[in-house]
Amino acid sequence: MAPGKQAKRPQSANLAVNRKATHDYTVLERHEAGIELVGTEVKVLRNGEGGLLGAWCKIDDANQMWLMQVRIPPYAFGNRFNHEALRTRRLLMHKKEILRLRQKVEQKGLSLIPLRLYLSPRGKVKVELALCQGKNQYDRRETVKRREADRAAARAVRVYR
Numbered sequence: 001m002a003p004g005k006q007a008k009r010p011q012s013a014n015l016a017v018n019r020k021a022t023h024d025y026t027v028l029e030r031h032e033a034g035i036e037l038v039g040t041e042v043k044v045l046r047n048g049e050g051g052l053l054g055a056w057c058k059i060d061d062a063n064q065m066w067l068m069q070v071r072i073p074p075y076a077f078g079n080r081f082n083h084e085a086l087r088t089r090r091l092l093m094h095k096k097e098i099l100r101l102r103q104k105v106e107q108k109g110l111s112l113i114p115l116r117l118y119l120s121p122r123g124k125v126k127v128e129l130a131l132c133q134g135k136n137q138y139d140r141r142e143t144v145k146r147r148e149a150d151r152a153a154a155r156a157v158r159v160y161r
Contacts, residue, residue: 013119014116015045015048015119015125016045016050016116016117017115017117018052018055018113018114020053021052021113021130021132022115023135024134025111025113025130025132025135026133028110030115030129030130030131031093031101031130032126032129033065033091033126033127034091034124034125035089035117035126035127036089037089037125038081041075041083043075044073045125049072049073050072050073051072052070052115055113056069056112056113057091057113057114058112059098059102059112063095063098063099063102064090064091064098065093065098065101066089066090067090067127069086070086072085104131110131110133111133113129114127114129115130
């Protein structure tokens, strides 16, 4: 590589995606947060081995956000400095944003759910958080019906062209 040139990184490469979250919850707002990780966790995530199924966020009394139940398995070549698979990880956001989210979660009974872990253009691991409201069973069925109707309409348009 020529001096002074940097390798181009892919724009927002997904490391882990929580596909079930959009099925179980209605997403009201999306937010970006940094995450405090250990080096071996970053290596495992870059290999695509992390999982967000069942993950959630909490805001404690000290106004810090924590990511709970994220599964990042231990690094295969890690030694005694390897990490725990289900440890709580701190999220990094501005204090005003945290206070605003805390107010909404407490007041309206909403949940903070991580939708995906991804790499920023600068190579940092970021979390896309969603302020969500739980869906009822009939809401889920309605979403599935709407999705199937959209697919059928798209198929009909493709056939007649």
